[in-house]
Amino acid sequence: MAIPLTLGLPPKQSRGLLDGLLLGASRVVPASTLLEAESVGRVVVLLDIDPAQLPAEPEAVRFDLECTADQIDDAIALNLPAPLAVYVDGGDEILSPAESAAVLCxxxxxxxxxxGRSPAEIADFLAVVAHESVGFVSRAADTAEVIALLCGTMAALRGDDARAAILDPKPEKLAGLIPEAATALREVLLTIEVVDPESVENELRAAGLS
Structure with a gap:
């Protein structure tokens, strides 16, 4: 069922469109570096070692894991002290982003x-995750990719053509979202990892987004 992103009762706490959206690559810390680091603060931990080797209480807001399609079941079975996001690519069993997302959800x-995924792949992925409770995370190369992803997510939530929104993104529609609609979108799109979050955020604000 599509979610109307124009009306609705105010949530307990509204969340702005850019509130905590962008994650700098420098704040994604390989788990192996935590073995000797005294404190790295609240970060996203990229699992590059056996989780059993992690410190007893890593300061992780989330764990990220890159795996092949053949390793999805093992990824799902991991017992971790924070949410786990899984990026799936390759393997003997080839799964599309949408297919792997369905299994993970x-x-x-x-x-x-x-x-770098194609508009069709992104649209199919969004059709799977748009109405799931776990949300999703993404990586983007630049501001244009961030805007396209936001527009595609908004369209998927509304039941509109997400592929068309990705191919022809209209940031002015994002800028016109009421706070409740922005919150609904951000409950699905949790974070986007970019190389230079400050620069991307400045460009998003220049495009009228906040």
């Missing part, structure tokens, strides 16, 4: 969307 894990 059923397993209660957060699907990750890699940068």
């Amino acid at each position: 059923v397993g209660g894990r957060i699907p990750g969307l890699a940068s």
Whole structure:
């Protein structure tokens, strides 16, 4: 069922469109570096070692894992002290982003969307995750990709043509979202990892987004 992003009762706490959206690559810390680091603050931990080797209480707001399609079941089975986002690519069994997202959602894990996917792949992925409770995370190469992803997510939530919104993004429609609609969108699109979040955020604000 499509979600109307124009009307609705105010949530307990409204969340702005850009509130905590952008994650700098420098704040994604390989788990292996935590073995000797005294404190790295609240970060996203990229699992590059056996989770059993992690410190007893890593300061992680989320764990990220890159795996092949053949390893999805093992990823879902991991026991971690924070939410887990999984980026799936390659393997003997080839799965589309939408297919891997469906498996991850059923397993209660957060699907990750890699940068550079085609508009059709992104639209199919969004059709899966738009109405799931786990949300999704993404990586983007630049501001244009961020805007296209936001527009595609908005269209998927509304039941509109997400592929068309990705191919022809209209940031002015994002700028016109009421706070409740922005919150609904951000409950689905949790974070976007970019190389230079400050620069991207400045460009988003220049495009009228906030």
